[in-house]
Amino acid sequence: MLELVDLSHTYGSYRAIDRVNLKVAQGEVVCIVGPSGCGKSTLLRSIAGLIKPTGGTVLLDGKPVAGSPENLAVVFQDYSRSLYPWMSALANVGLPLRRRGLDKKRRDAAAMAALEQVGLAGAAAKYPWEMSGGMQQRVSIARALAYQPKLLLMDEPFGSVDAQTREELEDLTLRVCAHHGMTILLITHDVDESVYVGDRVVVLSKAPGTVVGDLPVQLPGPRDQIHTRELEAFVRLRAEVGRLVRGMTPHRNTHGFGVETR
Amino acid sequence: MPKVNGASLLRGLIGTAGLLAVLEAAGRLGAWDTERLPLVSTVLLRAGELLTDPEFLVSARSSLTTWALALLVTIAIAVPAGLLLGMVKPAEMAVRPLIEFLRPIPSVALIPLVILLYSETTHMRITVAVYAALWPVLINTIYGVRDVDPLAKETLRSFGFGPGSVAYRVVLPGAAPFIATGIRLAASVAIVLVVTSELIAGGIEGVGVYITIAQSGNRLDLMIGATILVGLFGILVNALLVAGENRLFRWHRARAGAAT
Amino acid sequence: MRRATSGVLRFWIVPVTLVLWELLTRVTESPYFPPPSRIATQFYDMWLSGPASQLLLTESALDTFGPSLGRLLAGWTIAGVLGIALGVALGRIRGLAEYTDPVLQFLRALPPPLLVPIFFVLFKIGTPTQLAVIVFGVIWPVLVNTTDGVRAVDKGFLETARVFQFSRYDILRRVILPSAMPKIFAGLRLSLSLALILMVVSELVGSNSGIGYSLLYAQQSYDYTGVWAHIVLLGVLGLLFNALFLVAEGRVLSWHANARRNV
Structure with missing residues (x-):
């Protein structure tokens, strides 16, 4: 459903990403992982239409994207700059639905349902600054869910919360998105997280970022923070991705995990 | 901007x-009827002519003198008072309510009273202007003194300097950028209050008086021309003071990230 | 109880000043400096001895305050609406600020009281002149602060709005304006205190009603205590407006104060 063809972007003389090619199928959860400064955010912002890439195209359902695509939502890392502090959680979640032509009653109902799914039904009237970081990021996720996008982009969504909250949010995202059959592109610098959350892990090189690895993750579901991370397959895959991120040559296909290098 | x-x-x-x-x-x-409201070109021409018109120049000189004196008096009162209140916390605590009660009184409301007190119009104008111009300098000075690094003060004190030396050597220079900002604000306020008191209380000389006389002759061209000159003077004074602040306090801008 | 005590302690200077002032004026007996007790009595007799149904305000108070406060609030409201609208335009329309900057800087530098005689010749005596002066004089803080505020909207807020495809109206109404509101309120508050000053100026120069006119009348009838009472009245009004505004601001911008406290 999403296809990137030779996507490149330069800021002045600085090349952030260079000819990135990627195909994402409907319903897939793809994690993009890479060292800091590999242009992960540039990639995401190009797809979201927040910047106009200097080269290449983004195709969504086969159509080239110009501006922010309609059926797309983003969960940003910095929730404090993405949730509006002058609105309650309910209003924040319901706001994007104004564009969907729903009346206030139905917007509130949809927003409430989304908040329930992330376990915040009781906090609908609270303001962002009355909530912990984890709760605020839940509101962000609820906002994306209520919007019912076909593609959900997540930019380091759990980068600003503590470790335990992070695990909770990872599971929550997996559970809720599977329920909705959403396609997800999650960007992270955390190798562990990319393997745990993704159906596929795509590794970007240091700037200028290009795809240096594309690994399917074949782990039994449902995934579980303790048991999944203990599996031998998980440990091996994590090591594999880790090497790629650090720019080492991968061990080729020793255990049946396809590693494609370009 | x-x-x-x-x-x-x-x-x-x-x-x-x-x-x-x-x-x-x-x-x-x-x-519109240009007999009543003159053309732009006429007004601009008149403003230019006023600069060489002896009658206007006498008035302008008078206003300028009043303004300069008012600003000097303001600085002479507000800076020492601000230094004192900034350095002696209990004094500031005590006086703060008085400041809060006095500050909202519009200075122009004092004009009718002050007219009765002074026979000399210049004194009356200065009093009115000082009352309004005092506050920005006072408040900024107190704030500036508070902003001085306590370590710098303690360093000097540890070398056995008395409070007077500390005030002169550390507090005054440290607070100077804030005081300068206060003075710049006061300069603008004083311009407004000088011409306003001339306008309301009348007199023989002054730009405000000149405008009142032009008004009695229905000379809108002269009134607007003179007003334009006052506005330009305000811009000039502000620009000069900003330039002065930038030159003198480059160290401060570098440290504070240029907050005005 | 302790808060009340500390409040009393904080304001000890006020009664002390009043008592000293009272003693000093009684000793010197200068006609220009009446004792505060006499000013207070006159204040009460003139304005506050009315029936309870009028909040104790006398007929004279209603006749004097009414036109003044009406003009002040009308002028301030008009200036507020215009200032916010123009400020949003200047802050959001690229290039507009650059083209208009010199003209705006110049207009801002004109002393508003000097416009009283000019508007006076144009509109003749009365409310239009006073409204024009107040609007022209107090629009600047709102305009400048609104421009700054809408320019400084966090990029994250705007990107969120773009991703979720808010309409232009929603971006303005629900993102830009609320985000700029703290700055806009700061401008409105400054404007309110300026409006009080310009109200007095315009009534002193060209009016036949209102507090400024009544002050002039007291002066011309050599009623010194009356002059003092008017000055006190204007100070009280200034304090009152500021306090009311802060209460309103606290309500509207509660999110702002709280959000900052929690960061």
Whole structure:
């Protein structure tokens, strides 16, 4: 459903990403992982239409994207700059639905349902600054869910919360998105997280970022923070991705995990 | 305000010239009765002529003198008072309610009272202007003193310097950028209050008096021309003081990230 | 209880000043400096001895305050609406600020009281002149602060709005304006205190009603205590407006104060 063809972007003389090619199928959860400064955010912002890439195209359902695509939502890392502090959680979640032509009653109902799914039904009237970081990021996720996008982009969504909250949010995202059959592109610098959350892990090189690895993750579901991370397959895959991120040559296909290098 | 560079300066000039041209054309095409409200060109011409008109210059000199004296008196009162209140916390705590009660009184409301107290019009004008110009200098000075690094003060004290030396050597220079900002604000306020007191209380000389006389002759061209000159003078004074602050307090800007 | 005590302690200077002032004026007996007790009595007799149904305000108070406060609030409201609208335009329309900057800087530098005689010749005596002066004089803080505020909207807020495809109206109404509101309120508050000053100026120069006119009348009838009472009245009004505004601001911008406290 999403296809990137030779996507490149330069800021002045600085090349952030260079000819990135990627195909994402409907319903897939793809994690993009890479060292800091590999242009992960540039990639995401190009797809979201927040910047106009200097080269290449983004195709969504086969159509080239110009501006922010309609059926797309983003969960940003910095929730404090993405949730509006002058609105309650309910209003924040319901706001994007104004564009969907729903009346206030139905917007509130949809927003409430989304908040329930992330376990915040009781906090609908609270303001962002009355909530912990984890709760605020839940509101962000609820906002994306209520919007019912076909593609959900997540930019380091759990980068600003503590470790335990992070695990909770990872599971929550997996559970809720599977329920909705959403396609997800999650960007992270955390190798562990990319393997745990993704159906596929795509590794970007240091700037200028290009795809240096594309690994399917074949782990039994449902995934579980303790048991999944203990599996031998998980440990091996994590090591594999880790090497790629650090720019080492991968061990080729020793255990049946396809590693494609370009 | 946007940053000043070549392109933005040019756009500003284009915008200004465009507006003047439109107003001039509208006036000439009969958008209003130019007998009552003169053309832009007439007003600008008159403003230029006023600069060489002896009668206006006498008034302008009088206003300028009043303004300069008012500013000096303001600084002489407000800076020492601000230093004292800034350094002696209990004094500031005690006086704060009085300041809060006195500050909202519009200075212009004092004009009718002050007229009765002074036989000399200049003194009366200075009093009114000082009352209004005092506050920005006082408040900024107190704030500036508070901002002085306590470590710098303690260093000097540890070397056995008395409070007077500490005030003169550390507090005054440290607070100087804030005091300068206060003085710049006071300079603008004083211009307004000087011409306003001339306007309300009358007298023999002064730009405000000149405008009142022009009004009795229904000379809108002279009234607007004189007002334009006062406005330009305000801009000039402000620009000079800003430039002075930038030169003198470069160290402060570097440290504080240029907050005005 | 302790808060009340500390409040009393904080304001000890006020009664002390009043008592000293009272003693000093009684000793010197200068006609220009009446004792505060006499000013207070006159204040009460003139304005506050009315029936309870009028909040104790006398007929004279209603006749004097009414036109003044009406003009002040009308002028301030008009200036507020215009200032916010123009400020949003200047802050959001690229290039507009650059083209208009010199003209705006110049207009801002004109002392508003000097416009009283000019508007006076144009509109003749009365409310239009006073409204024009107040609007022209107090629009600047709102305009400048609104421009700054809408320019400084966090990029994250705007990107969120773009991703979720808010309409232009929603971006303005629900993102830009609320985000700029703290700055806009700061401008409105400054404007309110300026409006009080310009109200007095315009009534002192060209009016036949209102507090400024009544002050002039007291002066011309050599009623010194009356002059003092008017000055006190204007100070009280200034304090009152500021306090009311802060209460309103606290309500509207509660999110702002709280959000900052929690960061």
